Amino acid sequence: MKYRAVALLVLFVLALVAPALAADPAELSGRIQKRYAALGAFSAEFTQAIRNAASGDVEQRSGSFVFKKPTLVRWETVKPEKELLIVGKDAVWDYFEEDKEAYRYSVEEIINSKTMLRFLTGKANLTEDFLVVAGKAEEAGPGQAVLQLAPREPEPGLVMAKVWIDLATDMIARIYIQDFYANTNDLTLSGIVANPKLADSLFVFTPPKDARVHDNTPAKGRDLK
Structure with a gap:
């Protein structure tokens, strides 16, 4: 399937329920999960470095x-090419x-599906599905x-992940995530805004008239109008 942003998105969402580095990861896990559970919405800017292990190429x-x-x-990706993923x-x-x-x-x-969106919707259990250990303290930035x-x-798309918590x-x-083939995806967030007012129209998409549409929905669920 050609929805690269979906793969990136689902990897991102896992981090939303991850615990911070401390002597008691379980206690902090609950703290982080509680924080995101209390959010009705959030927004952020992102930069991303995607490395292909076979070629060594890095896409920014x-x-x-x-x-x-x-x-x-x-x-919404704006560089190097415009790509818009809408989960409506x-x-x-x-x-x-x-x-x-x-x-x-x-x-x-x-x-x-077995993606990080399951965490976003509360359908996954972090402690049952993952082993959580402290990362290297020297890798952390200030605060x-x-x-x-x-x-x-482990699944092909995710065998290891590291997260940095403010x-x-x-x-x-x-x-930072790594897949079975040693490809890596390094995503940095900035300008995070908690609970912004968001219109539902932001999550509605109508293909342009000149766009070629590939409908991958189950036959019974298609709207052929």
């Missing part, structure tokens, strides 16, 4: 991310402006903590 990406409960997401109420859209290609998926497919996550049942806000500042 940047853009913005917006989330509104229960499962509304707007992930009725469908998931991934649109590539330069190629004029729009890919449609069912919300259930994304939410119910930050680092931790490392290992899935109890201890002043109990929110995630950076995420």
Whole structure:
């Protein structure tokens, strides 16, 4: 499937429920989860470095991310090419402006798959699904903590992750993940805003008339109008 932003998004969402570095990760895990559970919405800018292990090439990406409960997401990449991922109420859209290609998926497919969106929607259990250990203190920036996550049942898209936590806000500042093939994705957040007022229209997408639409929703769930 050609929805790169989905893969990046679901890796990002896992970090939203991760605990901070401390002697008692379980206690801090509850603190971080409580923080995000209390948020109705948040937004942030992001920069990203995606490294291909086989070639050694690194792609630099940047853009913005917006989330509104229960499962509304707007992930917009502006560099190096424009890509818009919308997780709406009725469908998931991934649109590539330069190629004029729009890919449609069912919300259930994304939410119910083994992705980090399960954490965002409260359908996953961190302590049951992952082993959480303290990261190296020297890797943390000022006012930050680092931790490392290992899935109890690793999947090709995620075998290891590290997260950096802003201890002043109990929110995630950076995420680094590695897949089975040693490819890495390093995402840094900035300008985080908690509980901004977001219109539902931000999470609605209508493909441009000149866009080629690829409908990957189950046949029974398609709207063919």
